[in-house]
Amino acid sequence: MLQTPYYLIDKSALLPNMEKIAWLREQSGAKALLALKCFASWSVFDFMSEYMDGTTSSSLYEVKLGREKFPGETHAYSVAWADHEIDEVLANSDKVIFNTAGQLQRFEGVSRGHTRGIRVNPGVSTSGFDLADPARPFSRLGEHDAADIEPVADLISGFMFHNNCENADFDRFDNMLGSIEQRFGHLIRRMDWISLGGGIHFTGEDYPIHRLAERLKRFAGENEVQVYLEPGEAAITKSTTLEVTVLDTLFNGKNLAIVDSSIEAHMLDLLIYRESAKMAPNEGPEEWMVCGKSCLAGDIFGEYRFPKALNPGDRLSVQDAAGYTMVKKNWFNGVKMPAIAIRELDGSTRLVRDFDYNDFAAALS
């Protein structure tokens, strides 16, 4: 049994997502690129690449990772490219997407001959969090105004829209796409390809994936463009757990269990968005608050039910721990960084990366 803490990527849980993506590609004609900002654990990229077309990125390093580890297309997007990195970006990508007309113009000469696009901000989104809302006031994410895009439209062949965020509501997606066509349709029809970004939760249960396929196909046909999707969370949802062990228990008005992990260090979004982790099973007469072991007073995974009282040595599985976790893990408090393990389709588990004291010391200087 592996020593906790570790992230466990279960390929048999990843597979249903991959099969839905493959189905959607086939039915809609859209291509699907993994959004590395959400998940970049490259040991499963070969497996995922059988079902997806490539990767998209938010930085030079993600571009390089996509090119090096994920067979297929490599889209290069960043909120801003630096002068000293643009050559490497172009050398390692199939398309480059600029965040602004200003960036496009800055790199117009050097990127001539490359397939180029620009990010367009339609001013509407589905994010429930202001922090994560690309359409928030004064947003720096993309060009907002068709009049600002028009002058550079001849320099590019595509647009990237990214305004969905864990959107499980197809009708909402459909409406927003309609409004995008209304506002930017005349420009879209001048393009060869359109990325509709990520955040569409089409691998979720009960999502009307048939309607999505039809809508994407119609959008592609009417506008004569190749559609791209950039699933992040949708690609890896429910595929991974964070395996932890109870180290201590105490009662202080509530039953508390301290585990060998930390939300701040290992599941950061729980802290940023003030959410609770999913624990399974979550049934039984015993109520416990599961806490991390960092110094942070609010390092709390959540409160759950268990069949019996927790004790030191008990193992717990934090559910749905693939998205925006490993890509943000850090050495806060020097808490042991979780190893990364993969459960193969045959049920065997192998450790693919572990971290030790030397990694911690080398992260600083």
Added chain:
Amino acid sequence: MLQTPYYLIDKSALLPNMEKIAWLREQSGAKALLALKCFASWSVFDFMSEYMDGTTSSSLYEVKLGREKFPGETHAYSVAWADHEIDEVLANSDKVIFNTAGQLQRFEGVSRGHTRGIRVNPGVSTSGFDLADPARPFSRLGEHDAADIEPVADLISGFMFHNNCENADFDRFDNMLGSIEQRFGHLIRRMDWISLGGGIHFTGEDYPIHRLAERLKRFAGENEVQVYLEPGEAAITKSTTLEVTVLDTLFNGKNLAIVDSSIEAHMLDLLIYRESAKMAPNEGPEEWMVCGKSCLAGDIFGEYRFPKALNPGDRLSVQDAAGYTMVKKNWFNGVKMPAIAIRELDGSTRLVRDFDYNDFAAALS
């Protein structure tokens, strides 16, 4: 000129903090241990160790770092120790501090002969943030009740209290210490040493450090204990900047400048506590919002004034970037991790650590 982004630790800005700490030690008799959870950039530990007595920690890896890199005493505290790490904790520390009586009892046999203490939670604190408040309801941080400590008091020789948090108000500190003495005085007087933790902002301007010295000396004398302080932020405040470069500018209702860094990746507490970075200078007729380059819509350092409009290539210095920054930096979005540089007392600057694509790829698997 070094390529941005990088953290720049300026020894001549660190020096006044060190001198205040040394003065306080001398006047009060208290010992000062650097809290590694706040700052663990070990290239300046030799320098700091001339003014401080050692380190305190929140995990095995911090214990080892303190022992290996910081001459002096090594205190080992953690919210919970694991069975498999306790031997190494003991082998690398001068004192071990348990978070609960339960942990002390669990490791009573193996730690016999070691100098041992327990964390006591006085139930009051100065934190303005519930997240960071060790006295929050149901807090797992330390033993709350003298009656629970009494039965194990003979097994230990010290207590650690940590209930201040960026507390710049001496009278508040004084009052809380008084209430600690009232509640736990009978136990404190049975101990040899008492750590009063960190979070006392005694290196700040106008802090009545003389009164603090007198109070600590009196506390030590009346209770016949060696006092320890565990400064984190107080040790490194205003010593370090995060040096960044503007990559793009745009106007979207406000003037926006995008820099080659990210609060989520490089100054995480700004995001967690929803605060703005300090920028200097911050004067002039031009108002600009300075934004990070991650995909996060809310990746914003803050809004500042500048003497003239910002342009790509401009360098900016984010102030006061030592505490809880480098220890939490992460590879979100694959944004280039800032290098770490040190400005020596003679004004020369040397790079002590850089990070590249290979570090990024190796952080995952």
